Amino acid sequence: MHEHPHPAGRRGGGRPTFEVADIFRTFGPAYLRDHVLSPSEERVLRNVIDCRTATLGGHKDWCPNCELEHPSYNSCRDRHCPTCQFLDQARWVEGRQKRVLPVHHFHVVFTLPAELRPLTRSNPKLVYGLLFKAVSQTLLTLGKDRLGALLGITAVLHTWTRDMQFHPHLHCICTAGGLALDGERWVPSRLDYLFPDEVMRRLVRGKVLDGLKRAYKAGKLALNGTSAELATAVAFHDLIDRLYGKKWVLYAKRPFGGSDQVLKYLGQYTHRVAISSYRIAEVDGDRITIRTRDERTTQVSADEFIRRFLLHILPKGFRKIRHYGLMASTNVPTRLERAREILTPEADPEEPQVEPCNDESDSETWENLLERLVGEHARLCPRCRKARMIRVAEIPPDPYAGALGYLDSS
DSSP: OOOOOOTTOSBTTTBOSSOHHHHHHHHHHHHHHHSOOOHHHHHHHHHHHHTTSGGGOEEEEEOTTTOOEEEEEOOOOOTTOGGGHHHHHHHHHHHHTTTOOSSOEEEEEEEOOGGGHHHHHHSHHHHHHHHHHHHHHHHHHHIIIIISEEOEEEEEEEEEOTTOOEEEEEEEEEESEEEETTSSSEEEOOSSOSSOHHHHHHHHHHHHHHHHHHHHHTTOOOOTTSOGGGGSHHHHHHHHHHHHTSOOOEEEOOOBOSHHHHHHHHHHHSSOOSOOGGGEEEEETTEEEEEOSTTOEEEEEHHHHHHHHHTTOOOTTOOSEEEEETTSTTTIIIIIHHHHHHHOTTOOTTSOOOOOOOTTOOOSOHHHHHHHHHSSOTTBOTTTOSSBOEEEEEEOOOTTSSHHHHHHHO
């Protein structure tokens, strides 16, 4: 396990004034004591509290120049932890550079209606899976039927609004066109829109609702936490009928071109969690002020802050980033490379070949990656800034080092 320092430096030098972890350490133990949490919610809360503390252990560093000694503690590596996402995101985006095609891309957002949120909270894995399936099938089918081509799609699940309310929606980055089904040419789409919005809405709506009806009939839908009346078949099907008549929200942004823009969007959306520490404007007692949008803010209690954060814990093992069509792993070495050959016919044959992308590659150390990204080595002495710290001793994990340890022992 490696510690993940914040890329922006120390407090006062670009690091946020208030951190999510600090709020969790102050108010989390009481929240754990006073609320009944699911195992996954409790695990995430404890991980964020323990992140980069003596609870997880670490090592002691020493500066050969000024002889400073100080501990560096391990990170929790939880995918919901705001502190742990920077380097994971950087590695992932760098891997995607080897897959992005030199074409325009569309950013399309599909949103589940508010009426389905209680059902989604009780059945997150099932409903999120239906949303991924419905959206990917819709885009791939329209690409095949209307363009005669296979699109490239990356889809990322988000479940929050700017004030951390529950709001499941799927961000899709989709190529503006695709590889012809015979593999012989690139078929571009129109640049003013990918497919008609109303067609995409109807198809996604129909597929999601059909999947819910099938799950209900098979007895696979949990109804705890939903409205009591949904327990009856008549009420459930009445809800489905109402949703068939509702216009679902779909937002298609203007297309953007060039790999730099695509990667910028991917970097913004892939490893984001419910809130970053940079959006915490003020902590005053147990009142927390959150920056939302356009310089606006909202204030919540510490308990409400934690409750909202925990709304967005994904089911264990659930993949929130998925690739389809040309971007699917089975097509990367074949159809994706064929599309690249067609789109870059003037490539110099003497140019070194790009190695296939491996999203799980971790060959570069986190220290070297951080230095390359921010221009400063992670082990640079924080006091003299003239030498790199040397690891001189290991610090074993201490489960009773923090507030949670005392809580557990009481």
